[in-house]
Amino acid sequence: MTQSIERFREQLVDYLYGELEGASLREFEASLRGSEQCRRELEAMKETLRISREGVLLLRALDGAAPSRVSSAVLAAAVEGARERAGAKAEGARERAGAKARGLVAEPPAAGASTRQSTPSLWSWLRTPWLLPTLGVAAAVSIVVLHKRVETPKMPGYESVSEGVGSRAEEPRAATERSDDKSGGPAASDSYAPAPASPSAVGGGAASPLAQQAEPVASAEPRPEGAAPDRMRVRAERKRDQAAPRSSGPSADRLRAAEQAEEELAPPAPAEVAASDDQGAPSKGYAIPPPAWTGKAPDESAKKEASEARRASTASSRSEQREAAPEQDTASGSLAAGGAARGAGGSAAPAAPAAKPTSPTRAASSAPAPAQPAKSASASAPAPGAPADDARPVVAAEPTTRAPEESVKRALEHMTARRFSQAAVAYRELLARYPKDPRAPDWRKQVTEAMQALSRVDKIP
Amino acid sequence: MTAYQQGDVAAFAELVARHEKPLWNFLRRFVRDPSTAEDLLQETFMRVVKGAGEWKASSKFSTWLYTIGRNLCVDHARRATHRKAVSLDGQSGAHAEEDAPRLHEQLSGADPGGERRALDRELAERLDRAIAALPELQREVFVMRELLDLPFAEIALAVGASEPTVKSRMRYALERLRSELGALHEDRTSVEVES
Numbered sequence: 015m016t017q018s019i020e021r022f023r024e025q026l027v028d029y030l031y032g033e034l035e036g037a038s039l040r041e042f043e044a045s046l047r048g049s050e051q052c053r054r055e056l057e058a059m060k061e062t063l064r065i066s067r068e069g070v071l072l073l074r075a076l077d078g079a080a081p082s083r084v085s086s087a088v089l090a091a092a093v094e095g096a097r098e099r100a101g102a103k104a105e106g107a108r109e110r111a112g113a114k115a116r117g118l119v120a121e122p123p124a125a126g127a128s129t130r131q132s133t134p135s136l137w138s139w140l141r142t143p144w145l146l147p148t149l150g151v152a153a154a155v156s157i158v159v160l161h162k163r164v165e166t167p168k169m170p171g172y173e174s175v176s177e178g179v180g181s182r183a184e185e186p187r188a189a190t191e192r193s194d195d196k197s198g199g200p201a202a203s204d205s206y207a208p209a210p211a212s213p214s215a216v217g218g219g220a221a222s223p224l225a226q227q228a229e230p231v232a233s234a235e236p237r238p239e240g241a242a243p244d245r246m247r248v249r250a251e252r253k254r255d256q257a258a259p260r261s262s263g264p265s266a267d268r269l270r271a272a273e274q275a276e277e278e279l280a281p282p283a284p285a286e287v288a289a290s291d292d293q294g295a296p297s298k299g300y301a302i303p304p305p306a307w308t309g310k311a312p313d314e315s316a317k318k319e320a321s322e323a324r325r326a327s328t329a330s331s332r333s334e335q336r337e338a339a340p341e342q343d344t345a346s347g348s349l350a351a352g353g354a355a356r357g358a359g360g361s362a363a364p365a366a367p368a369a370k371p372t373s374p375t376r377a378a379s380s381a382p383a384p385a386q387p388a389k390s391a392s393a394s395a396p397a398p399g400a401p402a403d404d405a406r407p408v409v410a411a412e413p414t415t416r417a418p419e420e421s422v423k424r425a426l427e428h429m430t431a432r433r434f435s436q437a438a439v440a441y442r443e444l445l446a447r448y449p450k451d452p453r454a455p456d457w458r459k460q461v462t463e464a465m466q467a468l469s470r471v472d473k474i475p
Numbered sequence: 476m477t478a479y480q481q482g483d484v485a486a487f488a489e490l491v492a493r494h495e496k497p498l499w500n501f502l503r504r505f506v507r508d509p510s511t512a513e514d515l516l517q518e519t520f521m522r523v524v525k526g527a528g529e530w531k532a533s534s535k536f537s538t539w540l541y542t543i544g545r546n547l548c549v550d551h552a553r554r555a556t557h558r559k560a561v562s563l564d565g566q567s568g569a570h571a572e573e574d575a576p577r578l579h580e581q582l583s584g585a586d587p588g589g590e591r592r593a594l595d596r597e598l599a600e601r602l603d604r605a606i607a608a609l610p611e612l613q614r615e616v617f618v619m620r621e622l623l624d625l626p627f628a629e630i631a632l633a634v635g636a637s638e639p640t641v642k643s644r645m646r647y648a649l650e651r652l653r654s655e656l657g658a659l660h661e662d663r664t665s666v667e668v669e670s
Contacts (some may be wrong), residue, residue: 059646059649059653061653071598072602077500078500080513081513092479096482125550290629
């Protein structure tokens with residue numbers, strides 16, 4: 015069956031120009047054989063094409079040349095275009111050479127390029143191969159440094175020392191903050207709670223619980239300089255405390271004397287100042303600002319005396335320990351157990367916030383401590399301004415036969431009032447008398463904290 | 476063209492010499508105005524110069540050249556649709572009179588005397604008119620194929636149409652020429668038989 019006339023016409027041009035082949039050619043030829051109309055159309059188209067080509071030959075022969083004006087103008091434009099492209103290529107070569115030079119690839123400038131150097135762009139600088147490694151190293155170093163800065167204040171030894179002692183190195187700053195925060199929140203004001211022995215001067219605040227609330231205030235204080243040596247000193251003191259007899263003896267007396275001297279060096283709590291200024295009058299609490307930091311060094315003689323007393327106490331305690339070791343087995347063993355427990359993480363001993371008194375009260379002034387109302391109010395308190403050698407009655411007056419609750423309360427009051435020497439003696443006696451008491455671990459920790467605070471006496475600037 | 480891209484102006488001059496005449500005649504037959512064709516010829520080569528840096532060796536230069544020329548012609552035709560097509564014998568303008576002699580003068584001058592030569596002159600004139608009378612799409616295809624000897628594939632690229640479409644336009648152009656040249660065909664056949 016032959017193909018349709020439409021299909022034949024579609025293939026006609028291809029057939030005329032010799033572009034039909036294969037199956038299409040056979041199909042086209044079959045149509046020619048089977049259709050007269052197809053044959054006539056093909057013949058007519060062939061003749062038209064032949065005549066057209068004859069006429070095209072004539073027209074080609076007659077076609078004139080293009081105007082010479084055009085060719086001359088075009089060639090002039092071509093010369094200019096070639097110059098522009100050459101300039102662009104040279105510029106590109108210069109840019110590539112500059113980029114390679116900036117990329118630390120030492121290559122000579124391209125031939126034909128001028129010596130003008132292109133300004134390095136930010137992107138080309140960012141693409142340099144050494145940039146990313148450098149930035150990576152810098153970032154790693156920064157992370158390490160920041161990590162160390164964040165981690166350092168969390169060291170337990172430092173925390174206990176700085177908070178326990180009250181960080182006297184920060185006294186100027188603390189004084190400034192205190193003056194700015196006179197009407198501050200309850201936590202800040204409660205941190206100034208004085209000894210409970212003078213309730214009228216306390217302003218109605220319970221010392222121990224409020225002092226517990228003051229713990230974050232103290233922990234937020236910046237770290238004083240030279241903390242690392244202090245930490246080592248505290249550790250040495252701690253070992254010394256654990257090895258030394260706690261209850262009595264000449265070394266204990268000397269230690270008490272040193273602690274007493276340290277207390278005298280310390281400024282009074284604001285409430286104490288208020289009470290001493292206005293005895294019998296209602297407590298002004300924190301309405302009385304603490305004395306400002308004068309930048310003056312404390313009494314050097316008193317400080318030196320305290321240090322010498324402490325050293326003498328330590329030496330004598332070691333000799334006494336050798337002599338009276340059998341007698342102290344119970345107490346020292348319990349303390350050692352407490353130290354071991356603390357060394358193992360101290361989980362057995364609950365936190366004693368009162369052992370971390372806030373510094374602002376004490377750090378307010380470096381002036382010699384005036385008469386302390388808490389001591390005067392107590393029968394066992396020494397006379398105000400008593401020398402270090404007169405500190406013995408403070409401990410001797412402690413009723414050792416009291417009920418544990420009463421003794422514990424008194425010891426806690428000493429801690430809260432920052433009478434660390436008395437607190438340490440009181441807790442030691444408690445430990446010696448009632449080693450089986452379930453609160454013994456707490457007492458050991460209080461002793462440690464008090465000793466750590468005392469170890470900072472000679473660090474007063 | 477590659478040589479010209481590298482700065483060889485002489486190579487471009489050779490290109491101009493090779494393609495100037497066919498392009499000129501293509502443009503002249505397309506726009507039917509020698510002065511316009513001259514402008515378009517110059518513009519075509521100028522665009523080649525400007526675009527020489529972008530030309531890729533994978534494409535054929537003639538195809539690119541005629542594509543530029545054809546697009547210029549189309550743009551010109553769109554801008555001047557009011558212009559009337561001018562016969563080769565009715566050329567106007569100084570350049571046309573100076574540079575392009577009339578067709579019958581060329582034919583008579585080429586081979587004076589003889590009936591056959593008269594028929595050739597008539598054939599040339601009638602074919603020229605028939606081409607001019609073709610629709611634009613058919614005319615450009617016929618001119619490119621028969622006068623410029625471009626293959627259908629290149630024509631398709633130049634005019635932006637598919638190859639079957641170009642062939643279809645070619646077939647319509649031949650049918651239209653057949654009707655225009657039919658009488659002439661019979662006359663030429665009788666002359667050939669007598670001779």
